[in-house]
Amino acid sequence: MQKYGMYLGCNIPFKAPDIEQSFRKVFPALGVELEDLQGASCCPAWGTAPSFDMDTWCAISSRNIVLAEEKELDLMTGCNSCFGVLSEAKHFIEDNPERKKRVNEKLQAIERRFEGSAGVYHVSHVLHEKVGTDRIRQGLTYSLEGLKAAIQPGCHVLWPSDVYQVKEKNPFFPTILKELTQALGAEVPHYSRLEYCCGMGGMRTTDVEKSLGLFTDKILSIKEEIDPDFIVTTCSSCFLQFDMSQPILKERGVIDFTIPVFYYTQVLALALGFDPSHVAAISQTPRDAVIAEIQSEKRKIQK
Amino acid sequence: MSEYIKLESDKISEGVKTIMDLGGHGLLRCVQCGACSAVCPGVKAGFPVLCRMLIKKILDGQLEEIIEDSSSWGCQACNRCTEVCPQGVRPQEVVFAFRRYQANDLAFSTSAITSQMNLHAYGHAVFTDARELRAKVGLPPEAPTSAYNEKAQKEIQTLLDNSPMGELGIF
Ligand code: SF4
Ligand code: SF4
Numbered sequence: 001m002q003k004y005g006m007y008l009g010c011n012i013p014f015k016a017p018d019i020e021q022s023f024r025k026v027f028p029a030l031g032v033e034l035e036d037l038q039g040a041s042c043c044p045a046w047g048t049a050p051s052f053d054m055d056t057w058c059a060i061s062s063r064n065i066v067l068a069e070e071k072e073l074d075l076m077t078g079c080n081s082c083f084g085v086l087s088e089a090k091h092f093i094e095d096n097p098e099r100k101k102r103v104n105e106k107l108q109a110i111e112r113r114f115e116g117s118a119g120v121y122h123v124s125h126v127l128h129e130k131v132g133t134d135r136i137r138q139g140l141t142y143s144l145e146g147l148k149a150a151i152q153p154g155c156h157v158l159w160p161s162d163v164y165q166v167k168e169k170n171p172f173f174p175t176i177l178k179e180l181t182q183a184l185g186a187e188v189p190h191y192s193r194l195e196y197c198c199g200m201g202g203m204r205t206t207d208v209e210k211s212l213g214l215f216t217d218k219i220l221s222i223k224e225e226i227d228p229d230f231i232v233t234t235c236s237s238c239f240l241q242f243d244m245s246q247p248i249l250k251e252r253g254v255i256d257f258t259i260p261v262f263y264y265t266q267v268l269a270l271a272l273g274f275d276p277s278h279v280a281a282i283s284q285t286p287r288d289a290v291i292a293e294i295q296s297e298k299r300k301i302q303k
Numbered sequence: 304m305s306e307y308i309k310l311e312s313d314k315i316s317e318g319v320k321t322i323m324d325l326g327g328h329g330l331l332r333c334v335q336c337g338a339c340s341a342v343c344p345g346v347k348a349g350f351p352v353l354c355r356m357l358i359k360k361i362l363d364g365q366l367e368e369i370i371e372d373s374s375s376w377g378c379q380a381c382n383r384c385t386e387v388c389p390q391g392v393r394p395q396e397v398v399f400a401f402r403r404y405q406a407n408d409l410a411f412s413t414s415a416i417t418s419q420m421n422l423h424a425y426g427h428a429v430f431t432d433a434r435e436l437r438a439k440v441g442l443p444p445e446a447p448t449s450a451y452n453e454k455a456q457k458e459i460q461t462l463l464d465n466s467p468m469g470e471l472g473i474f
Contacts, residue, residue: 010429013446017437024442036447039455041426046380047415048422049468051402054326056466063458084380109465110458155381160393171386197344197379205414206376210348278441 002130003033004076004121005068007086010042011236012078019236022265022279023078023123029272030131030139037067037075043085047202050085054092058099059106061089066107068118076121078263080235081201083122084156090120091163122157123265124234125166128176133183141273142299144186147290149267150228150259151177151188152242154235155197171195180264181232184271189228193221200241215245216254223257230260230290232267239263246285260287270294308363315364322361327400329392333358339384339394350374354384354394357401370410375402409471416473423474425450426459 004027012019027034041064044050049057065086068075077083093100094116104113127136157164158171168174172195178188197203199214219242222228233239242261249255262270262280269279276291293299323330339354340346346353352360352374360369375398384394405411418428426449434444449455463469 008446008448010427013437013448014427014429014431014433014450017433017442017446018440020437020446021440021442038447039449039452039458040447041449041455041459042422042428044422045418045428047376048418048428049463049466050380050399051411051415052406052471053403053467056462056468059462059466060459063462081380084382106462106465109461112458155379155383158386159382160385160395197381197383199344199348201379201381203345203348203350203377203379206373206412207348207350210350210377214344214348281440282436 001031001033003035003073004126005037005071005073005118006034007037007040007064007068007075007077007082009077009079009082009236010045011240015240016236016263016282018279018281019078019239019263019266022263022269022274025274025279026265026269026272030135032126032131035071035073037064040064040067043082045081046085047205055099055102055106058089058093058103061086062093062103062114063107063110063112065090065118065120066112066114069115074119074121076123076126078123078236080122080154080156081237083120086120087163087165090116119165121165122234124157124176124180127180129166133179136180136183136268140184140271140301142271142295143301144184144267144271144294144299147186147230147293148226148228149181149186149188150191150222150226150231151181151194152198152231152233152235152238153177153195154233154238157234158195177232177234177264184267189226191222191225193218198238198241200237204241212245212248215241216249219246219249219255219259223255223259228259230262230267230287232262232264234264236263243283243285258285260290261285262287267294308365311364315362318361318364318366321366321404322397322400325400325403327397329390330358330361330397332390333362333392334390335359336389338387338389342383342387344379344381344383345374345377348377350377353378353398358392358394358397361397361401366404370405370408373412375405376411376415378402407467407471419468419473423460423463424456426456
């Protein structure tokens, strides 16, 4: 059985623990063991240490990577921002022997040492590269055939492609999440703003109206061009933006619809037959109807 | 033109050096083509001093003039700019170097303070007491992270206290 050090970040364990629960159900069911990285911290988020001091950023990030290293495991994160921050920190350390020395001096004070042996992967990479779409297809209890999904891969698994362990052939036309979603049976049409930013992150804390403006373009593009049954993302930040912002825009009369949103492993968990009250229980944008549709009797795959 | 910019070479070299030292190494390679700005969500959303424009202002020696501008804090760190830059400038690194220049002068919004304090106290920039929510979805109420691990919190505090961030007095 393959095994990964599960790096949770902040959003998932504290704001969307049903996503965490979906990891804990889905991966063992597909032959991947997860081991908790006890005591892991924030990646640290872009607005904290990376905005103040590179060595401090690299020290905090490398401590998280070291937790995987100490168990001789690769690290897997469910949050795109964490994936970006940890991957870039690793790149900045390995790119510069002087920095590596300084970071290890900092780590010495907490009795740790960074070697760089643990790889940094994202949930979507492990599912696509290590598990594979065939294995996903074989494990399904329900088929999503006839349902239409809009995908939102999120920025930080795409760019800068030169520092990532797994990358898209063309990051401006990403296909990993598309193939993962098609493996569930769903139809995944292209829409023009596929790789556009959703406006979460630093932009939302700095200027919420600018952030919502960007999000409005994106959600209208999705609705008008493909009118999907649901949206699926592999970024916890994008998930929160899509989930929190649609009710706000609806309330303001900017949109007259809402589209259910899932983190990919949540739809996967539903298709594998897991209990929605564990794996897809928390959302502001209603999604009960599509959950019931996914797990309806008529979608059961005869084995 | 409503306003002339007086270029002073000492001021320019000093500004460029400051940003390069803070991590914006590729700055001088910029040819002002604007490819970065064309793909930048921050520019699209209306932040005026990002990507090409930020680099231009630094190259014009206007570092002090823009220290209060909030554009850099609207940067998503998405790195679209890095991917498309034909010159290998890595504009996102310049934006973050500029942020560090601002942050070390405490030129950022007070809303950013909460996440620094959370990071110091719990090891998490985003933290809420989610014990009930976690139990509801069948998880152990306390996540296996630094949030409920005193030793881990001490380690994070040691790293932060012994850093330039510690010297700013925000913890
Ligand atoms: S793409 Fe590169 S060279 Fe062109 S303006 Fe931006 S930073 Fe300068
Ligand atoms: S990293 Fe920042 S500056 Fe570069 S494209 Fe993204 S938002 Fe714009």
